[in-house]
Amino acid sequence: MDDVTAILDHMNPAQREAVSAPQGNMLVLAGAGSGKTRVLVHRIAWLMQAEGLSPYALLAVTFTNKAAREMRTRLEALLGISLRNVWVGTFHSIAHRLLRTHWQDARLPQHFQIIDSDDQLRLVKRLLKDHRVDDERFPPRQVQSFISGCKEEGLRPHQVDAHGDAYMAQMVELYERYQLTCERGGLVDFGELLLRSLELLRDNPALLAHYRERFGHVLVDEFQDTNTLQYAWLKLLSGMSTPMTVVGDDDQSIYGWRGARIENIRRFEQEFPGTKTVRLEQNYRSTSAILDAANALISHNSERMGKELWTAGDRGEPISVYAGFNDLDEARFIVDTLREKVDEGVNRREMAILYRSNAQSRVLEETLIRQGVPYRIYGGQRFYERLEIKNALAYLRLLLNRDDDASLERVINVPARGIGTRTVEVLRTRARQTEVSLWQALHDALLDASLKGRAATAVRAFSELIERLDNDTAGLALHEIIDHVITTSGLIEHHRSEKGEKGQARVENLEELVTAAKAFTQGESFEPPEAGEGGAALEAFLSEAALNAGDHEADEFEDCVQLMTLHSAKGLEFPVVFIAGVEEGLFPHKMSMEEPGRLEEERRLCYVGLTRAMRKLYLTHAELRRLHGKETFQRPSRFLRELPEEYLEEVRLRGQISRPVTASRPGPRQESVDGGADLPSLSLGQRVSHPVFGEGVILNAEGEGERARVQVSFEGEGDKWLVLGFAKLTPL
DNA sequence: ACGAAGATAGTTTTT
DNA sequence: CTATCTTCGT
Numbered sequence A: 001m002d003d004v005t006a007i008l009d010h011m012n013p014a015q016r017e018a019v020s021a022p023q024g025n026m027l028v029l030a031g032a033g034s035g036k037t038r039v040l041v042h043r044i045a046w047l048m049q050a051e052g053l054s055p056y057a058l059l060a061v062t063f064t065n066k067a068a069r070e071m072r073t074r075l076e077a078l079l080g081i082s083l084r085n086v087w088v089g090t091f092h093s094i095a096h097r098l099l100r101t102h103w104q105d106a107r108l109p110q111h112f113q114i115i116d117s118d119d120q121l122r123l124v125k126r127l128l129k130d131h132r133v134d135d136e137r138f139p140p141r142q143v144q145s146f147i148s149g150c151k152e153e154g155l156r157p158h159q160v161d162a163h164g165d166a167y168m169a170q171m172v173e174l175y176e177r178y179q180l181t182c183e184r185g186g187l188v189d190f191g192e193l194l195l196r197s198l199e200l201l202r203d204n205p206a207l208l209a210h211y212r213e214r215f216g217h218v219l220v221d222e223f224q225d226t227n228t229l230q231y232a233w234l235k236l237l238s239g240m241s242t243p244m245t246v247v248g249d250d251d252q253s254i255y256g257w258r259g260a261r262i263e264n265i266r267r268f269e270q271e272f273p274g275t276k277t278v279r280l281e282q283n284y285r286s287t288s289a290i291l292d293a294a295n296a297l298i299s300h301n302s303e304r305m306g307k308e309l310w311t312a313g314d315r316g317e318p319i320s321v322y323a324g325f326n327d328l329d330e331a332r333f334i335v336d337t338l339r340e341k342v343d344e345g346v347n348r349r350e351m352a353i354l355y356r357s358n359a360q361s362r363v364l365e366e367t368l369i370r371q372g373v374p375y376r377i378y379g380g381q382r383f384y385e386r387l388e389i390k391n392a393l394a395y396l397r398l399l400l401n402r403d404d405d406a407s408l409e410r411v412i413n414v415p416a417r418g419i420g421t422r423t424v425e426v427l428r429t430r431a432r433q434t435e436v437s438l439w440q441a442l443h444d445a446l447l448d449a450s451l452k453g454r455a456a457t458a459v460r461a462f463s464e465l466i467e468r469l470d471n472d473t474a475g476l477a478l479h480e481i482i483d484h485v486i487t488t489s490g491l492i493e494h495h496r497s498e499k500g501e502k503g504q505a506r507v508e509n510l511e512e513l514v515t516a517a518k519a520f521t522q523g524e525s526f527e528p529p530e531a532g533e534g535g536a537a538l539e540a541f542l543s544e545a546a547l548n549a550g551d552h553e554a555d556e557f558e559d560c561v562q563l564m565t566l567h568s569a570k571g572l573e574f575p576v577v578f579i580a581g582v583e584e585g586l587f588p589h590k591m592s593m594e595e596p597g598r599l600e601e602e603r604r605l606c607y608v609g610l611t612r613a614m615r616k617l618y619l620t621h622a623e624l625r626r627l628h629g630k631e632t633f634q635r636p637s638r639f640l641r642e643l644p645e646e647y648l649e650e651v652r653l654r655g656q657i658s659r660p661v662t663a664s665r666p667g668p669r670q671e672s673v674d675g676g677a678d679l680p681s682l683s684l685g686q687r688v689s690h691p692v693f694g695e696g697v698i699l700n701a702e703g704e705g706e707r708a709r710v711q712v713s714f715e716g717e718g719d720k721w722l723v724l725g726f727a728k729l730t731p732l
Numbered sequence B: 001a002c003g004a005a006g007a008t009a010g011t012t013t014t015t
Numbered sequence C: 001c002t003a004t005c006t007t008c009g010t
Helices: A004-008 A011-022 A036-051 A065-079 A091-102 A119-130 A140-152 A167-187 A192-204 A205-214 A230-239 A262-273 A290-300 A326-344 A357-369 A387-400 A404-413 A421-434 A440-445 A453-473 A479-490 A493-498 A500-523 A534-547 A596-610
Strands: A026-030 A058-062 A087-090 A219-221 A244-248 A277-280 A319-325 A350-354 A374-378 A561-565 A573-581 A613-627 A628-631 A646-652 A670-676 A680-683 A687-690 A696-703 A709-714 A718-723
Touching: A004 A011, A004 A036, A011 A036, A011 A277, A011 A479, A026 A036, A026 A262, A036 A058, A036 A065, A036 A219, A036 A244, A058 A065, A058 A091, A058 A561, A065 A087, A087 A091, A091 A192, A091 A290, A091 A534, A091 A670, A119 A140, A119 A167, A119 A404, A140 A167, A140 A230, A167 A404, A192 A205, A192 A219, A192 A230, A219 A230, A230 A262, A244 A479, A290 A319, A290 A596, A290 A613, A319 A326, A326 A350, A326 A357, A326 A573, A350 A357, A357 A374, A387 A404, A387 A453, A387 A479, A387 A493, A387 A500, A387 A534, A421 A440, A421 A453, A440 A453, A453 A479, A479 A493, A479 A500, A479 A534, A493 A500, A493 A613, A500 A534, A573 A596, A687 A709
Parallel strands: A026 A244, A026 A277, A058 A087, A058 A219, A219 A244, A319 A613, A319 A646, A350 A561, A350 A573, A374 A561, A573 A613
Antiparallel strands: A613 A628, A670 A680, A687 A696, A696 A709, A709 A718
C-alpha cells in the first residue's frame, strides 16, 4: 500500500476521523454494527503507515481469544505482513506473557500453572473442608466469587477491610488461605494473572519504564467491559503518556455482574488528557425499523454517553411480536416460522433464537427435534473443560510440577486404583500439618510407614506411575507425550469401559487432545523463553489450554439454526433473529429487576439482542410458562412496551396480522377492549370485580366481541384468563 | 467403592 | 421439572 490514504477508502466520515486522528488519546464510541473492528484494524494500519509506528510498538488488547485472532488475521490481511510475536492478545494472554518472561521479578516459580475457574472452585471446596468451614454459611461459589472479586478490585487479603464483621473476616481468611495454597502449588488463577502482572510492573520501575518506552500506542477493544483491575493495569502501563485508543459502547455493557465497570468508559474522557471522542453511529447491519426500535428502547436508560444508530438503508419489515398461550406454543410458533423461512430460501444458519437463560433452550430444542429442524447450541461445555480432558491435563501438569495438589487430587484415583477417600484424607491431613504438598506428604507417609498394606501399595503404584510417565516421555514430542500419558495412565481404558455412548465420546475427545497437541506444536504463535524440547512445549500447551478453552463453534458445514443466550450473541449478527421469553421476570430477569442499575443492564442486554438482527426480528413471549416445575402466568416484558408501536406488528397464529401490541400498553394511550353493546367496556390496568374471584386488575386482553378474553390478576387467586361473554366482570 | 435414593436449588460466563 | 450434590446402604 503506497498511498496511506488508501486506508481510508470506502469509509464514512466518522470512521475516517477515528482511523486517521493523530496520535493521542481517543475514545471511539462504536455502536452495534458500525464497523468497529474495521476501524480498529485500519486505525492500527494508519498508525503504522502514516505515523510510522513499528508493529513491535503496538499493544492491542481484547477480551476474547476470538476477537484477538480476528484482529490479527484482518491486520495481517490488510498489511500483507506476518504479525507473529506482535502484542495482540487478550488481557489474560498478555499478562501471562509478561509473567512468563519475568517470572523471577513476579516472584513466581518458573513453571507456574494457570488454573481455570473450575479448578479454582475445586480448590475452594477443598479449603472449606480442610478448615471445617460451614459451607452452608460460606457456599463455595460465593467464596470463589469473593476471591475473584477482590482480585478484580486489585485487593490482596491484607487490603480488604472486614470492618470488624466476623463473616467478612472469615471470607478474608479464606482468601488468604486460598492464596497460600496457590503459591505453594505454583498455581495462578485468571484474576491472579492480571493482578500479579500489575504488581510486577508497579514494583519494578525499570521494567515499567522499559514497557512504557516500548509501547508507542495502546489499543483496547470492548472497553466498556473492563474491570477495575484491567483499567488500573492499562493506566499503569500507558503511564498516561502513551497514547491509547479505546473502543467500546456503553450501551452494550452487559457484564457488570462479572466485575465490568461501565464507569471506566464513562470517565475515560475526563481521566485521560486530551481525549478525542468519535462516535460511530452509522449502522451497516440492520433495517431502520430495528434500529429505531433499539434506539427507543435504550433511551429509557439514564447516564448514557449518547449515541443514536441510523442507517442509509430501508425501513424494512416491522418487528413481529407473538404472544403464545404457553411456552410450547411459543416454541411452536418460532419453529413454524423458521420452517417457512427455510421454504422461502433462507439458510438455517442465518437464523438465531436468543433467550435470556439457558433453561429456556429445552422446550425450543424439543420442538426443533420434533419438527426435524437441525440446530446447534452455541455455548455449553468447551473442549478443555471436559472432564476427561481435565483429567488428562492433570496428569500432564503433574509431570511438570508434582506439587500441584489440585491436579494430584484430581487423578490420584482416576482411573480407580484403590486409593479411597480414607487414604487421601490421611495424606491431606499430613500435608496440612507438615505444610508440604500432597506429593511430598505421600512420600513421607510411605517412608515412615504410616501408610501400610493395600493403601501403601496403591499409593506407591501411583507415585511410580507418575515417575515412569515422566521418564518415559523425556525427549518426546508434545503429542507423543500426551498419547503416552493417556494410554499408560489407563485413562483411555477407563473411559472405554464406561457404559453408554458417553465413554465412546470421551475416548474420542482424548484422541482429539493428541491431535490438538500436534496442531499446537505446528502453529504456535507465542514462543516462551526456552521453547524447543517437550517440557517447554508442554508448559505452553497447558497454559494455552487454560487460557483458550476452545471454541464453542463446531461443524461449519451443517446448516443449523443457532440457539444461544443473549449474552453469547454479543458481537454476532443474523439476518433473522428470534428473541424468546420476552416476559417480566424472565427478561428482565427477576433477580435483576429490583435495582435500577441492574435493570438498566438488562435493558442493554435487550438492546444487544435487538441489534443482532439484520433484516427481520421476532419477539415472542408466553402467557403461561412452566418454570421450576410449576405453571406461572407471565406478563409481557416492559421492554416490549418501551418499543414504539409503529415498528411493531402483532402476529397471530399462522401469520395472521392484527393490531399492534397496544393491548399490553398502560398509560394515556390505552386501547380498550370493547366487548360490544351489552358488555362492559374495559381497559388494561383497570380494576374489576368478579363474583367468584373478587377484585383484580386487567393485565392483558385479546380478541373482539363475545369471544374477547382478558387476563385478570386477582388478589389471592392469581392470574386468570376470562372470556368476556361469560365472565361477569364489573369495572370499578 | 460404587450406586441408588433423597435433598436442593434454579441468570448471564469473554479469561 | 431436572440437574447436581449429598448421604446412606450394600
